[in-house]
Amino acid sequence: MSVRSLCLAILSFGDATGYEIRKESTEGRFSYFDDASFGSIYPALARLEADGMVTVREELQDGKPTRKVYSITDAGRDEFLKALTEPQAPDTFKSPFLLVALYAEQVGPETIRKAIERRREQVQTELDTLLSHNAECDHSGSRWTREYGIACMTFTLNYLDAHGEELIQIARSEQTADDLPAAAPAAE
Incomplete structure (x- = not known):
């Protein structure tokens, strides 16, 4: 699964910030599917936004920087579902x-x-x-x-x-x- 698909998978369950996507991919329910670093998540989100797969809105926070919240679009959901129908790579196991x-x-x-x-x-x-x-x-x-x-x-x-x-x-x-x-x- 690509980082792009992993971001779409997480967003299919609801809006999230880049930080929340990273947390879900390392500690949350998506941590068993693939690895994604901050360095790969933010470029993937930027490409997804440019391609119309996600939208982003900024939310003001008291005493904190503005946070970007990402939402999946219908096109993003379609792309994600299409990606799920393609043959998946073998599971990897390292121990x-x-x-x-x-x-x-x-x-x-x-x-x-x-x-x-x-x-x-x-x-x-x-x-x-x-x-x-x-x-x-x-x-x-x-x-x-x-x-x-x-x-x-x-x-x-x-x-x-x-x-x-x-x-x-x-x-x-x-x-x-x-x-x-x-x-x-x-x-x-």
């Missing part, structure tokens, strides 16, 4: 945890145990966030998407519970004396 797991034999069981604990905490935090938002959701597509995320995270936690010890054993059984760091020389 620093899996890189550590790949080298279990070299890093040893304690590093693996800590990595598993951190990964569990991270996934549990994300799962708790999704679960807390689930009750307040009245949009059926959002609810289905959130349930999909909950299922994925629940599976991850269950897999770590069921197979985490295997990875620790791999690290333990493969580590030899040659793999261990050399002891520091004794101080004289």
